[in-house]
Amino acid sequence: VQPPDHGLLRFALDEGLAAVVRRLRALEALRAGSVAVVAAAFVWVALRQTAVGRAASVALALGAAAVVFLAWLVAHRERWTRTQAALAIERATPSSRNVVLTAEELDRHPDRARPFVRDRVFAAAGRVTQSINRRDVVALGRPTAVTVLSVLAAVAIVAITMQRPSAHDKNPAVDAVLAAGAPRGLLVTATITPPAYLQERPQVLENPNRIDAIAGSRLRVVLRSREPWRVRLGREDLALRRETDGSAVELVLGESGYLAFETIRGTETGERRLVPLAVTPDRAPTIKIDAPAKDLLLPDDKAVVGVAATATDDFALESLDLRYTKVSGSGEQFEFKEGSIPLEITRPDERSWTARARLVLGAMQLAPGDSLIYRVVGKDRRPGHAGFASSDTYFVEIAGPGQVALEGFELPPDRERYALSQQMIVLKLERLRARERSLARTALEEEVATIAAEQRAVRSNFIFLTGGTVEDEEEEAAHEHEIQEGRLENTARREIAAAIQHMGRVEQGLAAVNTAAALPPAKAAVDALQRAFGRNRYFLRTLPSRSRVDPARRLTGELAKASDWRRELFPVQPEEPVAAARTLLERLLELSPQIRTGRLPAAAMTALAEQALSIAPSMGDWQRLSQRLGALNDTPAADSATRERLLSEIVAAVVPLTRSQQLGSADATDAERSLRSTWQEGRSRK
């Protein structure tokens, strides 16, 4: 028999006790964790009932868990000592008869026994600790399971409470409104703040059916609901910001669109509510020169021209100014000088102003042949250059050598723009001659001046006609006066030249207020034109200013290189709103059985409503259609009569928006007419 190795057994005792201590410590940590998790869950639930925010609640719950965990460990730190380990071993192995406990005590108090006794005890205890299963001494399986269950329970509690609005999410005002029946459990508050330059007060709308605003307005939308919602502007998602009174979004309005409010249920979209957004642009001011409102050709610079102008704006005007450009020189040598003249402005209100000014030509040192080009410019209150506007531009010209100075001519009203003709000049002259004797001298001069102005207009057209050739028809379509000129070009140029000469003589006669001298050349001009074109009437557009041929749009180049031109055609598609309306109508008819019976999912119905609104969000027709589709969606499936009526109303409203054209009616008597025409044709052959 070998003597026991006391050193080895002592080591086994120490190792065994240390291992059990570690397991006891782990056991307490598990217990502390379970308690901490439960405590954190309680804290979280409690905080959800208060006004504390979600992030703060999370932090506080985690803090509470940490405190509880640490407190538990501190409070129970005596539970993982060597003594407790020895006790645990003794409990697990009653056959040891407290030898491990004695060994642990002797280890702490070696003086309580003699060395050989201690060695025996340590050896016996060492053998015991060698033989034990530490998992039996301190079982960790059940505590671990309890801890895991605690964590799962806490996670479940947190998840459930996250789905419900907390006291922080709740608002007494929201509750009141929601209790009063806010549509779809959502209270939308829209605050429209017009641009600062308009100096208007913000407008607050609650659950608006539509939002009207001026371009540049700031829109703040606050959503209050017990459910999470998201907001889109058209197809663009808007980021909601959580605030004390709900979720808010702010944007600056530039163009019309619509806001879509949607509930979020997991990854899917639930309820949807659409609000049209009609944005009206701030229009530039309208400025018009009321006097003299015509170009003037004056004999010298002694005259003073009075200028009167009116300006209107949809909101408010800010400034009005008369600007001019003085053109001096002749031939290819021109000099331009710009300036402005202060206006005497009368402001009945901020939207409508009138202004007056005097053009003292003498002070401007206009020489014969010089011109003054003037216009009135204004601005509304918008910052930057967006609000600038200008009136039409008019000329004042000082007659040059050889020019006939008249009082100027005025652009005729639109309706007469095409009615001027040389024949009409003749007609007017004849009529004037018939009543000439009964007219006062001043009245006669006035009427003669009017006819002279018209004669000048006609003549200037014909002068203009003698040059240029049509190159681009599309471009020409936008410039009818030049089209007319192009059409007459290349034919009977000589006769036209003769007619122009006759017209010049008419002007000379009229300048002398001598209708007898003016009438014969006027008739001669008509005759020349008739010879030129074989027609008896010409429709010409008067020109408010003497036209210049735009070389960029004139055919130039070598005749030998002239060749065919092939114009490219592009397929024509229906206008986008019309095509969209047809698509919507097709969808409605296709889905009508499901819509009538309420079998179409609500999401599909709201998608149709959004499709309708997205076609033209600012147009009332589409807004109403979208709203009706929304109402149809809200109608219970059982109420089939109402659903059918609403659907019919919607379809009947969409049909006109497809903007179809009507064919002409076919004549039922075409067959009979065919026989008659055949009979007549046969007769004519005979």
Place this chain on the structure above:
Amino acid sequence: MSTSRALPFFLRIAAIALAVIGVIDPRVQLAERVPPAVDLQIVAGGDDAAGSATMRVLTRLQRSLGDRIAFNSGAQPAARVLVGDVSASDLPALTDVPTSVIAVEEAAPPNVRIVAAESPRPVPLGWSARFDATIEAVGMAGRTSTVVLEQDGVTLTQTTHAWRSDRERTRLEMFYAAPVPGVSRVALRVQPADGESVTHDNRVDLWLKTIDRHLNVLVHESRPSWGAAFVRRSLEASPAFDVAAITGASRGLDVSAGAAPRRLTAGSLEAFDLVVLGAPEELSRSDVDALRSFVRVRGGAAIFVPDRRPSGSYLEMLPASRFDEVLVANPMPLRSTQPGSIHASELAIPRDAAGARVIASIDYKDSDQPVIVQWMAGAGRILFAGALDGWRFRSSDSDGYGRFWETLAATQAMLSPRPIEFTLHPAIARPGETVTIRASMRRTELDETAMRTRTPPVEVRMIAADGASTPIRLWPAAEAGVFEGRIAAPAAGRYDVQVSSGQTTVDDVLIAAMDVQHAAGDMERQADAARAVAASTGGVAVAANDLTPIERVLTSLPHGERMRARHPVRSMLYVASFAVLTCAEWALRRRRGLR
């Protein structure tokens, strides 16, 4: 042998003979007289009220003639009686017995019914189909009816009419444009009035076809002409048209777009439905010949858009003898029934234009002067637009000028036939109803010589939704290139009917449905045809409120005879005869003292 001895002998012999015959029990065929058999049929259709009326008629007939007539006895009928909304198609094509018709009585007022409503002509996508309907009301004075056009029960458009008299007919028109190409079934329905008992005649099923066909238009200008140029611009801006254009810009120089032919020939024009001619006075004689062929043979439409006094070769095509040029100081609006507007101050007025259809006119010197006119020429149409400077005032009325020309061009181009045109009548029918198919080939497709005309073969097939194809036989009609055929509408469903000739195939859709309702006018026409057929068979057509004529016809029918097999010996008379003979013979023998 004495009489007293002979008589018992004969009686005995007779009794023995009867006994022998009784043992043999012979069968004897005997003729018997029976009442005439009449086949009584109820024609389906109508609503509950009509059904009740029909049953009342049947009851009356049974009561009055039940003992003299054998209704539906199963025997060979001597006559046939149809009761209800009888149409010609309900009658057998060939019948050897008199067939009579009893129409149920008219509905009691108030009643509204659709008398006539035709399916609209096919329209291009984006154009409205026009639904014309004639509606009749009885006992509705002072009340209003709403007429709706609906598809699958969804109202597409509606209109109302206020009735002024107790019996009134009115003509209504409604417009609707389908959003996509294709054929759809729509219904025109008059909403029933309060107290209206018969409602089956308030609805008519119609057929709407929207085609994705682009109308081919050629704009030809021998020289630049602003009148034609702005017409061309209007058409080019519309998705309905495929526009080709050519303008003689100068000698030997052209500006062209699309597939425009450089020279006008009959062949080069065949692809176009419509030709717009600017500066027509510049057309050469060969151009005019080509246009004449295009109009008369191809069936196309040619619109002359001059901008100066008419002159030149093209006048030979116009039936007008002369043109007056009218100049007014201010542009005048032209009066026209078609959409759009057009103004002009310089006009060429055609004179002596017999047979012309006036499309637009002006009031000038207190009379209506034609400005834009249309003549029929062969298979096509010639139009003359006398608004010489209409293009100048094209901005007068929110593009009324463009709409006017688009409408005119589309209307004319749609009337120009495709190589093969065919129609189904009715295109929406009840299963079993007779559907007439009429196919006509354009003259350009025929091989015409001085002596004879050859027509290429035409094939017609009806293809069901499952792909099953049924050939349909067509028969040549009186007119060259026209074929007709009749089929019984198949079972409910949509069928594609294809007509092919050579490389050309056109198709249409036949809709068969059990609940198809035709207009009352159609039914009346059918009833008229039924009456004619009844008269031709020797029957009569009567109203339900007066059955006397039909009773007279039925009672005048000859009684029938029926051969029946008899066994005389099995009758009691025979047995009694045998007993009498034996008893008499025995009594005589007893009298003689014999046993």
